[in-house]
Structures are given as C-alpha cells and as structure tokens.
Amino acid sequence: MRLKFLSIYGAMSARQLLRHRVAVLLLLIIPTLFCTIIVLITPDRVIVFELPTVGDSVVQLENERDETIVFIGCAAVCLLTAFFALHLVQKQWQADRRLMVAGYKSSELLTAKLCVLGGLIVSMSLYVSALVSLFLVPQNYWSTVAGFVSGGFVYGCYGLLVGSLVRRELEGVLCVVLLSNIDASWLQNPIIYAAAEKKEIIRLLPGFYPVQATMMGAFTNHSVLETVICSMVYGSAFLAIVLLVYAWRMRIR
Amino acid sequence: MKEMMRDTLLQVRGVSHAYGKHRVLSDVTFGVHRGQVVGIIGENGSGKSTLLKIIVGWLRPDRGEVVTEGRMGYCPQDLLLYERLTVGEHIRLFAAAYGINGKNPSPAEDLLGVFQFQQCEGKRVSELSGGMQQRLNLSLAVLHSPHLLILDEPCSGLDYGSYRRFWQYAQEAREAGRSLLIVSHLAYERSQFDVLYTIEDGSLQCA
Numbered sequence: 001m002r003l004k005f006l007s008i009y010g011a012m013s014a015r016q017l018l019r020h021r022v023a024v025l026l027l028l029i030i031p032t033l034f035c036t037i038i039v040l041i042t043p044d045r046v047i048v049f050e051l052p053t054v055g056d057s058v059v060q061l062e063n064e065r066d067e068t069i070v071f072i073g074c075a076a077v078c079l080l081t082a083f084f085a086l087h088l089v090q091k092q093w094q095a096d097r098r099l100m101v102a103g104y105k106s107s108e109l110l111t112a113k114l115c116v117l118g119g120l121i122v123s124m125s126l127y128v129s130a131l132v133s134l135f136l137v138p139q140n141y142w143s144t145v146a147g148f149v150s151g152g153f154v155y156g157c158y159g160l161l162v163g164s165l166v167r168r169e170l171e172g173v174l175c176v177v178l179l180s181n182i183d184a185s186w187l188q189n190p191i192i193y194a195a196a197e198k199k200e201i202i203r204l205l206p207g208f209y210p211v212q213a214t215m216m217g218a219f220t221n222h223s224v225l226e227t228v229i230c231s232m233v234y235g236s237a238f239l240a241i242v243l244l245v246y247a248w249r250m251r252i253r
Numbered sequence: 254m255k256e257m258m259r260d261t262l263l264q265v266r267g268v269s270h271a272y273g274k275h276r277v278l279s280d281v282t283f284g285v286h287r288g289q290v291v292g293i294i295g296e297n298g299s300g301k302s303t304l305l306k307i308i309v310g311w312l313r314p315d316r317g318e319v320v321t322e323g324r325m326g327y328c329p330q331d332l333l334l335y336e337r338l339t340v341g342e343h344i345r346l347f348a349a350a351y352g353i354n355g356k357n358p359s360p361a362e363d364l365l366g367v368f369q370f371q372q373c374e375g376k377r378v379s380e381l382s383g384g385m386q387q388r389l390n391l392s393l394a395v396l397h398s399p400h401l402l403i404l405d406e407p408c409s410g411l412d413y414g415s416y417r418r419f420w421q422y423a424q425e426a427r428e429a430g431r432s433l434l435i436v437s438h439l440a441y442e443r444s445q446f447d448v449l450y451t452i453e454d455g456s457l458q459c460a
Contacts, residue, residue, distance in 0.1 A: 008349045012338055019337040019377075095333040101309050101325075102350035102393075253310030253319075 001111065005104055010112035017084065017116065027084075031076040031128050038068045039135060049190035052203070053212040053227045054220060060190070062219055066136040070144070071189050073128045074214040077148045078155035078184035078207060081121050082176045085159025088113045089246070090172050097250055106250040110243070117160070121152030138218040146224055147214025150231035154206045155180060157238035164245040183207040190215055206234055260287045261322065262401040262432050263308065268317035269455075270303055277303045279455040281317070285401060290423060290433045290445060294460065295452035301436045302330055304452070305405050308434075323400030324351075328393070330405040332386050334378045340389055341374040344396065351397035383410050391419070395426075402426065402433045420445055 018024060047064040096109050125148035129141065138144040159176055166172040184207035186192060193202055202208060209231035213224040263285040270278040277300040285291045295301045306312040308319050309327045334343065370388070378386060387410040395402060408416050420442060423433055435446075443449060449460040 005349060008346060012335070012342060012346055015342070016335060016337040092333075092335055094329075094331065095335055097311065098327070098329060098333045098393075099346070099350055101311075101327050102347055103352065104350050253313060 001105075001108060005108045006112050006115070009099075009104065009109060010115050013088065013112055013116045014119070017088070017120070020087075023084075027080055027124065028127070030080060031073060031131055034072045034076050035069050035131055035135060038072050039065065042068045047191060048194065050194045051190060051212060051215055051220065052193070052199070053209070054216060054222050060215075060219055063136075064191070067190065067215075067219070069132055069135050070138070070214060070218040071211065072185075073132045074148060074151045074207075074211050075180070075185040075188075077121075077124050077128050078151045078210065079176075079180040081117070081124060081152040082155040082159035082162075082180055083173075084120055085117050085156040086163040086172050086176050087159075088117060089160050089163030089242075090166070090169065093249065097252070100250060100252055106247055109250070110246050113160075117156050121149055121156055125149045125152055132218075136218075139221055140217045140224075143217030143224040144214055145217075146228050147210060147212075147217045150213050150228045150235075151184065151207065151210030154210050154231050154235040154238070155184065157235040157242065158206055160242045161238045161245070164242050164249065179206070184211065206238075209234060261285070262287055263322070263434065264320040265304075265308065266318050266320070268304070268307055268314045268319065270300075270307060270312065270314050277455050278307070278314070281452075281455070281457045283450060283457055285432050285434050287400075287432055288427055288430050289447045290427055290435065292443075292446040292449045292460075293434070293436045293452055293457070294449065295436075295438065297438055299452045300455045301438070301452055302405055305329075305403055305434075305436055308403060321401065324397055326394040326397065326399030326402045328391050328395075328402070328404045328407055330409070332390050334386060334390060334393075336379040337377055339375050339377050340370055340381070343378070343389060343393060344374075347393045347396050353397060384412050384415060387411055388415055395422070398431070400431055402431065404433065404435045406437055407435060408437070 042065040044063060044065050046061055047067065049060050049062065049067060051060060099109065100106060125145050128148055129145045132138065132144070133141070158179065162172050162175045166175060183205040187196070187202050187205060188207040188211040190211075193199065196202055209227050213227040213231060216222050216224050216227060261284050265281055265283050268278055268281045269276070281304060293301055293304070303312065307314050308321070309325070338346070370392070373381060373385060378389065381389065391404070391407055394404070408419060411419060423445065426433060450457050451460045
C-alpha cells in the first residue's frame with residue numbers, strides 16, 4: 001500500500017464527487033426537507049415506543065415529532081451515504097482498471113474510496129446532528145452522532161456492495177432505494193417496531209443497530225457502545241464481501 | 254537466442270479464448286520486436302480487442318501464454334476516462350501511476366505539445382470534444398514513453414491533423430527503438446507497418 005498513490009487517487013475521487021454540484025446540494029437539502037416535512041405533518045403528542053437494545057421491557061414515552069425527526073435524520077444519512085457509496089464503486093470501474101494496468105493496485109483504489117466514503121459519512125452525520133439539534137435537544141449529542149455514523153457506515157458498505165455486484169446504474173439505484181426505504185426509513189422506526197408481529201425479521205435488517213443507537217443517544221442515557229459495535233460488525237460483513245468481489249472484478253494478470 | 258529474446262518485447266504463444274461456447278481466439282502466436290510497428294486488422298467481432306485484453310492482463314486466456322518485456326502502455330478502444338476530472342488531473346493521476354515525479358513532468362509537457370492540449374489542460378473531460386477525448390485517451394498510454402505501446406483502434410475519432418501527428422509520433426517512437434502494436438478494423442496506412450496480420454474467426458495470419 002503506497003501512501004502517495006492513496007492520497008492522489010483519494011483526492012481525485014473526492015474532487016469527482018464534489019463536482020456533482022446538484023448531488024452535493026441535494027445532500028444538504030434532503031435532510032432539511034425531511035425534517036421540515038416531519039415538523040409540519042407530525043402531531044405534537046406523547047407516544048410509546050420500544051428500544052429492544054436497551055431491554056425488552058423498556059418502553060419509552062416521547063414526543064412523536066421529536067422521535068420522528070431523529071428517525072428520519074438517521075434514514076437520510078443511511079439513504080444518502082448508500083447512494084454516494086454506490087456511485088463511488090459502480091461508476092468508471094473500467095477507467096480504474098486502466099489505472100491498474102498503469103501501476104495502481106486494487107487495494108489502493110478501494111482504500112482511497114473508503115477514505116472518501118469515511119469523510120462523507122462523518123460530514124453527513126455532523127450536519128444531520130446539527131440539523132436535528134435545531135428541533136430538539138438530544139439526551140447525549142455525541143452518542144446520537146455515533147448512531148448516525150454507524151448508520152452511514154452500514155449503509156455505505158451496503159452501497160459499496162451493490163456497486164460491486166450490480167453493473168447497471170438503474171438496477172443499482174433500485175437496490176439501494178428498495179432496502180433503505182423499507183428498512184431504514186420504515187420498519188426500523190421504533191413506533192412501527194413496537195406494533196410489529198415478527199420483530200425478529202426487523203432485528204435482522206441492516207438498519208436495526210444504527211437506528212437503535214441513534215434513538216438511544218437521542219432519548220436515553222444508556223451507553224451506545226455495544227450497539228455501535230454491532231453496527232460496525234454488520235457493516236464489516238458487507239465490507240468483507242465487497243473486498244472479495246472488488247478484488248475479483250478488478251483482477252489483472 | 255538470448256539476443257533475440259532481449260529484442261522481443263511481446264511474445265504471444267498459442268493463445269486461445271472462448272466466451273462460453275463461442276470460440277473467439279484459436280492458437281494465436283506472434284511476437285513484437287524492438288523498433289517494430291505491428292498491425293492486426295480484422296472485422297468487428299473478430300477477436301482483436303479480446304486479444305489485446307489478454308495481452309494487457311484484463312482477461313486470462315483459456316490456453317497459451319503472453320510474455321512481455323519492459324514498460325508497456327495501453328490505449329483501449331473505449332474512452333476510459335474520468336468525465337469530471339480535468340486533462341491536467343488525468344495526466345497527474347497517470348504520471349503518479351507510472352512513477353513520473355514532479356507536478357509537470359517533462360514527458361507530460363511534451364504530450365501537451367504533441368497533442369496540442371495546452372489550451373485545455375484545465376478543462377474537464379466532459380467539456381472536451383470527442384476528438385480531444387480520444388487524444389487524451391491516447392496520451393495517457395504514452396505518458397511514460399513505453400517500450401511497447403498497445404493501441405486498440407487509436408485513430409477512431411481523430412481529425413486529420415491529429416491522425417497525421419499520431420503517425421508522426423509512431424515513426425519517432427520506432428526510430429527511438431520503441432515498438433507499437435496497433436489493432437484496427439481498417440488499415441489505411443499499410444506502409445507504416447513492419448508486420449501486418451489479419452485476424453479472422455479467431456485465427457491470425459500474415460496479411
């Protein structure tokens with residue numbers, strides 16, 4: 001692994017990403033829009049929800065609007081990082097292979113992409129945390145940030161996986177939209193979870209630990225460490241498959 | 254024999270390849286020696302690009318072997334460029350890969366002159382015309398003055414001036430002892446080649 005190669009390719013990848021001006025603008029607008037819509041349509045009332053990672057019997061009483069703002073913030077981080085991760089890997093992989101003929105290694109290209117993705121996840125998480133803080137005061141600000149980061153990591157790795165496996169853009173986008181919409185934007189909502197019958201299915205989905213960590217950070221004083229570690233393990237499983245598929249697709253003699 | 258091996262930059266021996274049941278290459282054998290310009294012509298779908306992909310290592314042959322010597326440059330048929338990076342950024346990215354030091358390495362400066370890029374060094378690929386994109390595609394393969402330059406349809410999309418400059422560059426490279434392997438579906442400049450092969454139904458024959 002050569003640092004010079006990593007830094008040059010990483011810088012070029014970041015520039016390419018930032019030059020999608022409309023996409024970068026949407027990165028800022030979408031979470032704001034989500035939160036604004038929630039504030040406008042969600043009633044200001046007390047609701048009941050469960051946080052199974054805190055304990056099966058623990059039931060939270062919170063303001064529905066606050067709960068939904070935090071949840072939708074996490075969903076926005078998951079959705080957007082998955083999209084950008086997909087784009088990082090799926091686009092121009094043939095040009096990347098040409099770079100490998102010139103002298104780069106696939107491990108250097110993928111590591112540089114991961115660094116760019118890491119920067120994006122942290123930036124997005126800090127931005128959404130700041131945005132959420134405009135509407136409510138989280139119990140533990142940095143635990144909430146950690147929850148968002150873990151969501152970005154799991155869904156970022158999922159985006160990389162889809163980008164490695166699916167060659168066509170439309171199919172890739174559909175894979176990202178399908179899972180992030182059903183999982184991170186719907187089933188993982190603790191209000192839905194509380195009323196669900198087959199809860200074990202929801203627990204198996206990638207958004208489970210990140211949403212739990214975010215909710216714990218925003219509404220409880222419990223440590224999110226264990227939940228964040230579970231998220232990282234889940235994301236790392238995606239990443240391990242990405243490493244294999246990427247190395248296989250990019251191999252040269 | 255040793256002298257001959259030193260002068261051989263590319264040796265393709267008994268290469269065969271099939272996509273599923275469709276055989277694309279059958280027992281292809283040829284070599285490229287130092288200072289030679291070798292051409293391979295064939296119709297669309299005759300296996301030319303597959304052969305080049307095997308030579309540069311993108312594909313593994315089902316049978317046979319490929320031996321290369323010295324620095325190799327490869328210009329693919331498709332424009333494999335990053336549409337949101339500028340010409341200058343492409344040159345820096347590839348210069349680093351080739352191990353050319355410095356922000357403005359001299360071969361890159363030469364290239365900017367030979368292929369007349371000075372005006373568009375700061376332009377993104379998406380802002381370039383098709384011909385300019387093809388010039389950049391070509392330039393990235395020759396940035397490090399390769400001993401063997403492998404070109405897949407290098408003249409498609411070039412205007413007449415660039416086409417002439419390309420052949421001028423090829424002659425200069427040959428005089429400097431470098432070799433070119435050019436694959437095309439047309440061969441207008443037969444006199445420029447030292448050896449010309451045709452590829453038909455996956456088999457290579459001297460033209």
